[in-house]
Amino acid sequence: MARSTTAALVVIGNEILSGKVEDTNSQFLAKQLRAAGVSLERILVIPDEIDIIAASVRMFSADYDLVFTSGGVGPTHDDVTIAGVAAALQREVVRHPELEKGLREFFGSEVTDSKLRFADVVDGTELVEDGNLRFPTFLVENIYILPGIPEIFREKVSAIRGRFTTDPFYLRIVYVNEQETAIADSLHRTLDAFPELLLGSYPKLKNPEYKVRLTLESKDPEYLEKALGQLLELLPPGAVVRQE
Amino acid sequence: MARSTTAALVVIGNEILSGKVEDTNSQFLAKQLRAAGVSLERILVIPDEIDIIAASVRMFSADYDLVFTSGGVGPTHDDVTIAGVAAALQREVVRHPELEKGLREFFGSEVTDSKLRFADVVDGTELVEDGNLRFPTFLVENIYILPGIPEIFREKVSAIRGRFTTDPFYLRIVYVNEQETAIADSLHRTLDAFPELLLGSYPKLKNPEYKVRLTLESKDPEYLEKALGQLLELLPPGAVVRQE
Numbered sequence: 218m219a220r221s222t223t224a225a226l227v228v229i230g231n232e233i234l235s236g237k238v239e240d241t242n243s244q245f246l247a248k249q250l251r252a253a254g255v256s257l258e259r260i261l262v263i264p265d266e267i268d269i270i271a272a273s274v275r276m277f278s279a280d281y282d283l284v285f286t287s288g289g290v291g292p293t294h295d296d297v298t299i300a301g302v303a304a305a306l307q308r309e310v311v312r313h314p315e316l317e318k319g320l321r322e323f324f325g326s327e328v329t330d331s332k333l334r335f336a337d338v339v340d341g342t343e344l345v346e347d348g349n350l351r352f353p354t355f356l357v358e359n360i361y362i363l364p365g366i367p368e369i370f371r372e373k374v375s376a377i378r379g380r381f382t383t384d385p386f387y388l389r390i391v392y393v394n395e396q397e398t399a400i401a402d403s404l405h406r407t408l409d410a411f412p413e414l415l416l417g418s419y420p421k422l423k424n425p426e427y428k429v430r431l432t433l434e435s436k437d438p439e440y441l442e443k444a445l446g447q448l449l450e451l452l453p454p455g456a457v458v459r460q461e
Numbered sequence: 462m463a464r465s466t467t468a469a470l471v472v473i474g475n476e477i478l479s480g481k482v483e484d485t486n487s488q489f490l491a492k493q494l495r496a497a498g499v500s501l502e503r504i505l506v507i508p509d510e511i512d513i514i515a516a517s518v519r520m521f522s523a524d525y526d527l528v529f530t531s532g533g534v535g536p537t538h539d540d541v542t543i544a545g546v547a548a549a550l551q552r553e554v555v556r557h558p559e560l561e562k563g564l565r566e567f568f569g570s571e572v573t574d575s576k577l578r579f580a581d582v583v584d585g586t587e588l589v590e591d592g593n594l595r596f597p598t599f600l601v602e603n604i605y606i607l608p609g610i611p612e613i614f615r616e617k618v619s620a621i622r623g624r625f626t627t628d629p630f631y632l633r634i635v636y637v638n639e640q641e642t643a644i645a646d647s648l649h650r651t652l653d654a655f656p657e658l659l660l661g662s663y664p665k666l667k668n669p670e671y672k673v674r675l676t677l678e679s680k681d682p683e684y685l686e687k688a689l690g691q692l693l694e695l696l697p698p699g700a701v702v703r704q705e
Contacts, residue, residue, distance in 0.1 A: 228504075234500075234504065235491060235630075235659075236492030237495075237676060244484070248480030249480075251480045258507075259505065259507060260504075261503065262504035263503060291664070292645045293644075293645045294645070294649050386479075397536050398536045399573075402575065404537055405538050415475070417475055417481070419481075432481060434479075
């Protein structure tokens, strides 16, 4: 089977690490990537510090096809993502002439140094434009730099998703009314026969309908159906409550 | 000021990376650690693979005072956290005699190999008992191994929290009715005068009451009040809507 496009997400956020703000961007991106057939391999949440951003982005940029950053883009002291990505790639931060022109036109006499910081990019950044975006998305090498504000993060991810969409993952779900201990052997044997299957087993406590939710995934729909058939044969009689 | 106890969290979860399940354990732990005065420095989400768990846990165990793992504990094929932590520390997985005895007593003639897997621990594991827990928490070196099921994760974190509670962080919140661009300079200058202050700036879109939420934190309440005074002096007149 073909190798999936791989991705990693770096969340830059003291506010997440200190529990003050819930990180909803990670799950949103995870779902969008899954739907686009991209395999998200790592999510890393780090503090707003240039050196840490640089080291994390450098490592992920080398190890995965795509890297996304969330947060740390803006005019205040804790917005150091651009500087961090620049350090990761050993490049300069430069003021983008086209963006600066746009900001000066937009703000007129109200323009300030803080506002012009939105025109600072890593040298060599591609501006990804999309009809639905108010402001372009920054792409440098394989790194998409996204803002942390959830509404804007979602808008940008949705706008750029088409650029990396590939073959989808096919998913089957089986709900089982047995404890994991009673079905563990059936799962093992299914994987022995279908080693490429992505098989998940998620117990649900105090649920009247089912005890475990099994997820089967593959990019090859035929392989998936064969693996599903094997699993259904191996599960204890009467165990399956429902399938999706 | 005294150095904080540091911590890192490793979330073992294909279900999180693929967007199928929302990770609520991270924010719960982040809040609990903050309240306990512990500084959470990293959250890393990785796939259910022994080698990746081993490498991540080994790195974090060396770099931080405390490491927590979430998920991958149980009887099925994807429950490989114990094996991963064992590999991280170059130790064996052993069946804990006391736990095995308890499981055999509890299950009687219903006991199976799968059920006895709950007695498998990394060699040298300390069983952290607590009156409120149905099952002990595993601690090996500086690594707490926690299950991914949110109800049990929360129960265990709450039960063990007293073990690492230290001086708390003191927090002040200032709500401001100005854009970040208008207050960035005030924030910079406050930090120049109070470099140890933990200062966060979080814009809120389309909010009628305020535009930015500023958080000020320190373990030294006197330092915090002085820094707050400085910030309030520097902010534009009339900018502050409310304080907490």
